[in-house]
Amino acid sequence: xxxxxxxxxxxxxxxxxxxxxxxxxxxxxxxxYVINPFDAIALEEAVRIGERLGESVEVVAVGIGGExxxxxxxxxxxxxxxxxxxxxxxxTLDPWNVARLLRAIVEWERPQLVLMGKQAVDDDAxxxxxxxxxxxxxxQATFASRLELQGERIRVERETDHGIETxxxxxxxxxxxxxxxxxxxxxxxxxxxxxxxxPLDLIDAEKLGVTxxxxxEVLRYRSAETQRRCERVRSVDELIERLRNQVGAIV
Amino acid sequence: MTENQAADVIIIGGGVAGLSTAMQLAGRxxxxxxxxxxxLGNGSTGRAAGLLGxxxxxxxxxRMLIDGVAIVKELERAAGVEIFVQTGxxxxxxxxxxxxxxxxxxKMGKSIxxxxxxxxxxxxxxxxxxxxxxxxxxxxxxxxxxxxxxxxLAGAYIKVGRERGVRYQTNxxxxxxxxxxxxxxxxxxxxxxxxxxxxxxxxGPWSYLNAELAETVLPTAAIxxxxxxxxxxxxxxxxxxxxxxxxxxxxxYTRPESGGLIVGIYDAEPDLxxxxxxxxxxxxxxxxxxxxxxxxxxxxxxxxQRFPWINERTAMTITTGIMTxxxxxxxxxxxxxxxxxxxxxxxxxxxxxxxxxxxxxIMSELILDGKSSYDVxxxxxxxxxxxxxxxxxxxxxxxxxxxxxxxxxxxERAQSVDSSSPSLVGRG
Numbered sequence: 001x002x003x004x005x006x007x008x009x010x011x012x013x014x015x016x017x018x019x020x021x022x023x024x025x026x027x028x029x030x031x032x033y034v035i036n037p038f039d040a041i042a043l044e045e046a047v048r049i050g051e052r053l054g055e056s057v058e059v060v061a062v063g064i065g066g067e068x069x070x071x072x073x074x075x076x077x078x079x080x081x082x083x084x085x086x087x088x089x090x091x092t093l094d095p096w097n098v099a100r101l102l103r104a105i106v107e108w109e110r111p112q113l114v115l116m117g118k119q120a121v122d123d124d125a126x127x128x129x130x131x132x133x134x135x136x137x138x139x140q141a142t143f144a145s146r147l148e149l150q151g152e153r154i155r156v157e158r159e160t161d162h163g164i165e166t167x168x169x170x171x172x173x174x175x176x177x178x179x180x181x182x183x184x185x186x187x188x189x190x191x192x193x194x195x196x197x198x199p200l201d202l203i204d205a206e207k208l209g210v211t212x213x214x215x216x217e218v219l220r221y222r223s224a225e226t227q228r229r230c231e232r233v234r235s236v237d238e239l240i241e242r243l244r245n246q247v248g249a250i251v
Numbered sequence: 252m253t254e255n256q257a258a259d260v261i262i263i264g265g266g267v268a269g270l271s272t273a274m275q276l277a278g279r280x281x282x283x284x285x286x287x288x289x290x291l292g293n294g295s296t297g298r299a300a301g302l303l304g305x306x307x308x309x310x311x312x313x314r315m316l317i318d319g320v321a322i323v324k325e326l327e328r329a330a331g332v333e334i335f336v337q338t339g340x341x342x343x344x345x346x347x348x349x350x351x352x353x354x355x356x357x358k359m360g361k362s363i364x365x366x367x368x369x370x371x372x373x374x375x376x377x378x379x380x381x382x383x384x385x386x387x388x389x390x391x392x393x394x395x396x397x398x399x400x401x402x403x404l405a406g407a408y409i410k411v412g413r414e415r416g417v418r419y420q421t422n423x424x425x426x427x428x429x430x431x432x433x434x435x436x437x438x439x440x441x442x443x444x445x446x447x448x449x450x451x452x453x454x455g456p457w458s459y460l461n462a463e464l465a466e467t468v469l470p471t472a473a474i475x476x477x478x479x480x481x482x483x484x485x486x487x488x489x490x491x492x493x494x495x496x497x498x499x500x501x502x503x504y505t506r507p508e509s510g511g512l513i514v515g516i517y518d519a520e521p522d523l524x525x526x527x528x529x530x531x532x533x534x535x536x537x538x539x540x541x542x543x544x545x546x547x548x549x550x551x552x553x554x555x556q557r558f559p560w561i562n563e564r565t566a567m568t569i570t571t572g573i574m575t576x577x578x579x580x581x582x583x584x585x586x587x588x589x590x591x592x593x594x595x596x597x598x599x600x601x602x603x604x605x606x607x608x609x610x611x612x613i614m615s616e617l618i619l620d621g622k623s624s625y626d627v628x629x630x631x632x633x634x635x636x637x638x639x640x641x642x643x644x645x646x647x648x649x650x651x652x653x654x655x656x657x658x659x660x661x662x663e664r665a666q667s668v669d670s671s672s673p674s675l676v677g678r679g
Contacts, residue, residue, distance in 0.1 A: 015537050030530035032539070040542070078543035187543035188563040189552045195543070 001053065001149075003046040004111035005081065006062045006102055007039040009072045010122040019221035026221055035072045037184075038117025040079075042177040044184040046115050047080030049149060058082050060109060064101055066090050070200065078187035078195035085109075089205035094216040099131030104208035106136060111172065113154065118143045118176040129176035139169040143178040258284040258418070260618060261438055261447040263425050263461055265291035267401070267603055268596045269453035270408035271611025272618075277415035279619055284445060285417065286438065288424035288457070292405035294535050295455045298572025300478055300513050301399040301604040302495050302504055304340055306360050306367060308663070311626045313363065319608035323399060326608070330407035333400070338507065339494040340396035341375065343387050348662045349500050350389040357391050367393040381487045381512070382496065383557055398495060398506050401604050408611075424531070428465040428593070435465070435592035449618055451594045456573045457526050458597035459647075467589055469632075470641045471598040472651035474576045475522035476515070477540060477550050482566040483510030487558075501553045502659040514554040514561065517601070517658040518546055523648055524573050540571045547571075576600045578641065578650040580658065584610060585617050585632040594618060595632040600654070 011017060011031040020027050035043070043061060050057035061076035063069040064087040073084040087101055106114060119126035133140030141147075145164070146157035156167045156175055169175075187195070205212070233239045244250045260276055262269040265287030273283045285291075305316040323335050344350040353369070360367035370392040376384040409419065420442075427439035428450060437446035452461045452469070462469035483489075488510070495506040505514045540547045547569055554561045561567070577583060577598035586594050596614050599606055609625070616623040635641035641650070 012539060014539060016532055016534065030533075032541075034539075034541070075541060075543045183566055184542065185564045186540075186547050186551060186569065189545075189548040191563070192543055192545060192548050 001056055001113070002058045002060060002109065002111040003049065003113045003115055004060050004062060004106060004109055005039065005043045005046050005076070006064075006098075006105075006114070006116045006128070007043065007072060007076055008036040008098075008117070008120040008122075009033050009063060009065055009069050010036045010120055013121045018223040023220040023222060033068065033072065035075060036117050036120040036122070038119060038121070038177055038179070040117075040184040041179065041181050042115040042117050043076055043079065043081060044182045045147065045177060046113075047185075048182065050080070050082075053149070060085060060111065062087065062102065062105055064089050064093065064098060064205070073200055074195060075187070077198045077200065078192045079185055080191070081198070083199040083201070085201050085203060087203050087205050087208070089212075091205075091212050092214065093212065094214050095125045095127035096131055096215050097210070097212050098128050099135055100210050101205060101208060102128070102132050103135045104210055105203075106132070108208075113171060114138075114174045116174070116176055118178055129174055133174035136172075136174070138172050138174050140174040140176075141167045141169055142176045144175050145178045145180045147175060147181070255418075256443060257437075257446045258282045259447060260284070260449040260451060261286060261445055262451040262453055263438065264288075264294075264453035264455060264457070265419060265421065266294050266296040266453065266455050267292070267405055267408065267607035268455070268599065268610060269451065270405055270412060271607040272451060272453060272596055272614040273417045273611075274408050274412040274415065275611040275615035276618065277412055277417045279615060281615075281619065283412075283417045284447070285419045286423045286425055286440060286445065287419065287421045288454075289532075289534060290421055291409060291419060292402065294457075295572055295574060295603060296401055296405050297536050298476070298538075298570055299401045299604045300504070300506060300515050301401045301404070302340075302497075302506055303335070303398055303605040304393070304396050304495075304497065306356065306365055306393060306396075308356075308359070309629065310363060311629070313365070315609045315613075315625060316605060318612075319605065320395075322608040322612065323404070326404070326407045326411065330403075330410045332403045332407055334403045334407060335397060335399055336492075337395065337397040338492050339392060339394045341370065341379075341494045341496045342391050343375070343384075343496060343498050344389045345386050345498075345500050347388065352499070352662055353389050353391045360393070365393070366395055367391055379493060379496070381489055381493075381558060381560070383559055392494065396495060399604050404604060404607070408607075425461065425464070428461065430465060430590060430593075433589070433591055435590055449592045449594065451596055451614065451618070453596040455597060455603070456524065456575045458575060458595065459644075460526055462595070465590055465593055467587055467593070468636075468642050468647075469583060469595055469597065470635050470647040470650070471575050471577050471583070472648045472655075473524040473526050474574045474651065474655045475524060475546065475571060476574045476601065477518070477544075477546050477569065477571050478513055478515030479547075479550060479554060479561070479567045479569050480508050480513050481511035481561060482568075484560070484566075487560050496557075497659075498557055499659040499662075501556055503550075503553045503557060505554075505557070511567075512558065512561075514550070514558065516546075516550040516553055517655065517660075518549055519656050519660055521652060521655045522546060523652055535572055538571050538573075540569050574599075574601045574655070575603075576651040576655045578635065578647070578654055580654050581630050582606065582610065583632040583634075584613060584627060584630045588633050588636060601658070 061081035141156035456473035580600040
């Protein structure tokens with residue numbers, strides 16, 4: 001069984017991230033990049049499936065983007081992927097075009113399961129998995145918090161506002177992963193050594209026969225207002241008085 | 252210049268070193284202003300494990316740490332918080348060389364009346380069922396050791412300091428140190444100049460850059476440090492008062508934390524940080540190790556050897572931060588010969604939390620009296636001054652890296668207490 005795990009390279013959103021003064025981009029020069037945390041969860045789940053089912057499972061991590069991507073794919077290899085595919089693409093992509101490129105990869109690789117994050121933490125679009133399933137005409141289960149392979153089918157639990165919804169899908173399928181599915185591992189020393197010998201294939205995006213036609217244009221980035229002013233109050237009474245009369249937080 | 256921008260002493264850096272010094276100075280009536288580049292206690296202080304091992308190879312250092320505990324106990328009363336958690340501490344040995352190290356430490360401790368003794372391996376196993384003990388050849392136990400809770404300690408310094416009139420100015424990086432005719436006059440910030448006849452450089456990993464602002468050299472380097480904290484695990488419960496453990500052979504230390512276990516490493520090949528290259532708004536609390544970091548992998552590997560239930564899949568948090576190492580792993584505390592009024596208080600080499608209580612006292616004595624009631628020879632700020640090999644950044648970093656890399660690795664023997672040469676044994 002082959003599991004394909006698309007991973008997006010994103011700036012670490014735990015860092016202070018602001019828009020540039022002209023609003024054309026996010027100032028990320030000093031920000032370290034990571035595998036999108038939801039994709040890391042998808043990868044961890046794929047690796048665990050492999051650990052349960054043994055050598056018949058192959059986990060393939062995919063990344064689409066420029067040169068910097070290799071580092072994140074090496075991380076994916078060190079944390080359990082068997083091989084990685086880097087689709088080299090210098091163009092700006094939106095979810096629709098990422099899904100189209102992924103469809104080409106899926107048609108080439110023929111996995112039984114595509115496991116990917118429910119969204120990327122940089123743009124929070126939450127569209128790529130759904131687009132991909134539609135393009136492939138595969139069943140999809142989104143926001144998985146638990147999954148279990150059952151022969152030619154997969155059982156997926158997903159968290160909804162009303163409780164846990166359980167789906168049962170035939171394979172091949174696209175499943176997107178939620179936060180509570182698992183906790184990704186760190187790489188062991190042995191895994192880091194082994195990763196150096198694992199294959200990382202480069203594919204030029206142009207050779208996939210996909211013409212990139214962005215449907216979404218980003219007009220402007222603006223930083224959220226986070227300037228907080230702090231003042232020291234002298235007593236609880238003063239705090240209550242200020243909350244009531246200045247802030248209006250207490251009536 | 253407004254009155255607010257003048258003080259008797261300006262301290263650069265709001266970590267435990269600066270906060271403790273400020274509190275002690277203010278206690279003796281000095282007006283003190285702390286200028287912190289970011290938030291108080293958010294640099295190395297906020298990333299520390301806080302292990303307190305009082306017995307050092309050097310008797311004076313041992314006295315300093317024992318006195319530090321007394322200061323902490325006073326602070327606990329004054330601030331109404333628990334800072335010192337007296338868990339006791341264990342040293343374990345898995346080789347004859349390490350056993351000899353322990354034997355000499357016990358002998359030295361007993362010679363100065365310090366409470367320490369060998370502990371049978373069976374008893375170690377009984378007390379710490381979550382630790383592998385079948386490969387141990389000896390262990391020693393000190394019941395009065397433990398750890399200081401860094402956040403509570405910093406909070407107590409701030410609280411008592413504020414009551415004594417210390418002023419804290421956060422988000423205020425110092426961009427220059429003002430010097431006239433060989434005398435310090437104050438500092439420059441984006442908010443304007445601040446004036447004082449005494450400036451204390453307590454900038455932790457940034458200290459060497461502060462020294463460069465004053466056109467002098469401080470031989471410290473910024474060294475990465477890593478520890479893991481496991482989540483509470485019902486299969487491997489860790490009692491809140493389980494002893495701290497130092498396993499120098501594996502280069503790890505450990506202590507209980509919120510039902511889980513902290514395991515930290517003094518890595519053989521630590522990573523070096525160039526503080527100048529970090530972004531201006533760098534926030535140490537946001538530092539994160541990559542999932543395939545080689546340092547984290549070595550940490551987990553070493554932790555696994557002592558605690559076989561910990562592996563790369565264990566639910567845990569990895570904490571990474573920056574330590575300020577000196578070439579001999581001892582801090583620089585005091586005035587430099589080339590600039591009057593400029594004091595350094597930095598280079599704690601992973602021991603800033605536990606040394607800070609007494610260092611604050613020593614710094615206040617050095618600043619206000621010109622001398623200390625402690626023998627400060629081994630921590631004098633100018634002990635490498637003008638010595639070739641300790642003036643260029645490359646040389647300094649190579650020496651500090653070597654010291655950090657050897658920190659737990661090297662086998663050492665405690666020297667007898669009457670020896671005049673300071674030894675580093677018992678560190679950690």
